[in-house]
Amino acid sequence: MNWLQKISQGKPFPLPFNVNVDDHNLGEGVSKIDDVMTQETADEEQRRYEDIYYLGAGQFGIAADLGNGMVLKYIKEPTEAVESERVMKLNPSCVTKIHEVRQLQDNLWGVIMDKVRLLDPIDIRQVTAMRNLCVAGSMTFREFIREARVKEFPTVDNWTEHLFNEYVEMMSCLRANDVYSHDMHGKNCGHSRTTGKLVAFDIGDAGEAEHEREKGESGEWS
Numbered sequence: 221m222n223w224l225q226k227i228s229q230g231k232p233f234p235l236p237f238n239v240n241v242d243d244h245n246l247g248e249g250v251s252k253i254d255d256v257m258t259q260e261t262a263d264e265e266q267r268r269y270e271d272i273y274y275l276g277a278g279q280f281g282i283a284a285d286l287g288n289g290m291v292l293k294y295i296k297e298p299t300e301a302v303e304s305e306r307v308m309k310l311n312p313s314c315v316t317k318i319h320e321v322r323q324l325q326d327n328l329w330g331v332i333m334d335k336v337r338l339l340d341p342i343d344i345r346q347v348t349a350m351r352n353l354c355v356a357g358s359m360t361f362r363e364f365i366r367e368a369r370v371k372e373f374p375t376v377d378n379w380t381e382h383l384f385n386e387y388v389e390m391m392s393c394l395r396a397n398d399v400y401s402h403d404m405h406g407k408n409c410g411h412s413r414t415t416g417k418l419v420a421f422d423i424g425d426a427g428e429a430e431h432e433r434e435k436g437e438s439g440e441w442s
């Protein structure tokens with residue numbers, strides 16, 4: 221579908237792609253980005269990325285698929301843009317590769333990154349349980365499973381030591397690079413399409429990273 225066909229359909233929001241407003245699963249990020257994106261910016265983004273389409277939304281941002289193995293995330297927080305630029309320069313192996321951070325208008329940025337393979341529902345539950353139980357290098361897989369059974373997490377019988385080790389390695393790398401990691405649940409990470417490693421794709425903002433670093437230095441994180 222070309223750009224003229226797209227804009228002739230009309231959009232409920234000034235966004236560069238169609239969004240189903242009747243979808244009750246829309247993340248809060250849709251309305252938050254809609255609040256700041258102008259129609260001029262939306263039209264310019266459509267011209268720039270002809271094959272762009274809505275991928276999903278979180279609490280603060282909205283993601284689009286560019287159709288070439290890349291994802292474009294729209295964000296409105298300056299501190300998140302600052303953190304994205306810092307991580308882009310570091311390029312740690314535990315974060316999906318960030319290619320560009322571009323300011324589109326006042327209080328709106330676009331972050332282009334590699335698309336990852338999302339986790340399946342069982343793996344999402346395992347990673348979220350590891351986050352909730354504050355899994356660190358000092359906890360073994362057997363101890364984790366035992367604690368998860370006590371907490372009555374579902375699908376424990378299908379969890380794997382391989383994913384456990386991947387998560388521990390990713391978290392160690394995130395903390396070594398001062399990347400915000402405390403909210404690294406199963407929907408904030410996936411597997412790199414190039415390396416196969418477990419990587420983060422939602423890294424928070426500079427303020428969160430600094431706060432986590434201070435807590436780590438005070439010994440609050442395990």
